Amino acid sequence: MTPNKEDYLKCIYEIGTRQEKITNKEVAQLMQVSPPAVTEMVKKLLAEQLLLKDRSVGYILTDLGLKLVSDLYRKHRLIEVFLVNHLGYTTEEIHEEAEVLEHTVSDHFVEQLEKLLHFPKNCPHGGTIPAKGELLVEKTIPL
């Protein structure tokens, strides 16, 4: 499967939680794509103002980019809770399934899902689930 825009933003966010400087090479490694593929995608992300490029820090997510990433984490983690609580998945099985579903479910679906699950604050791995429209602030360190 070719990684999409959302996967790149998440990848850049994840690198940013571990270190200060984010380079093309690191994104390419983590995404398992070629550096030119990263350059190509980064051009789009810069044009859409989801990302900024800083000479010393490398890539930085804009507020818009951060919002999009937070929303993805929200979807991903609510889906994880659903899979464990209602479909009998084990914690080991849910990540991959949620990776796919997070890109396909609508905002409305996620709101309904959140209600059904009684507004959980954490995913089964311990990651924080941001409320609708809020930025992700990791309160616990996910495994």
Ligand SMILES: [Zn+2]
């Ligand atoms: Zn999780």
